[in-house]
Amino acid sequence: MVEWTGKQFAYQQVADDLRRRIADGEFADTGQLPSYGDLQKAYGVTVTVARAAINQLKTDGLVVTHQGKGVFLTADADRSAAQLADPVAALAELREEVDRLRTEVGELRQRVTTLEGN
Numbered sequence: 850m851v852e853w854t855g856k857q858f859a860y861q862q863v864a865d866d867l868r869r870r871i872a873d874g875e876f877a878d879t880g881q882l883p884s885y886g887d888l889q890k891a892y893g894v895t896v897t898v899a900r901a902a903i904n905q906l907k908t909d910g911l912v913v914t915h916q917g918k919g920v921f922l923t924a925d926a927d928r929s930a931a932q933l934a935d936p937v938a939a940l941a942e943l944r945e946e947v948d949r950l951r952t953e954v955g956e957l958r959q960r961v962t963t964l965e966g967n
Contacts, residue, residue: 860901872930
């Protein structure tokens, strides 16, 4: 259950909680989120708030919806949700990747220089 802060819209708070739950792997077994009705009951919100929260997750690239079937996680939803939940860690990971790529590019430049010299 979400503790309503009043600092954010209700749909944002529901989306944040669902994002955290996705990052924690809670829906990994089925790959499916609860129905709108289940979200309404679980969070004590209207269907409009539940839909807005799901739309936010769609915008984030975490879920896709299939009319009449439900809301499903995208292939990399858990990783993306973790990055959205902890942007500082995501930034650190990105910096490490950039450093690794710089090293590889430097090595490739050296190899090209060597090959051009022959």
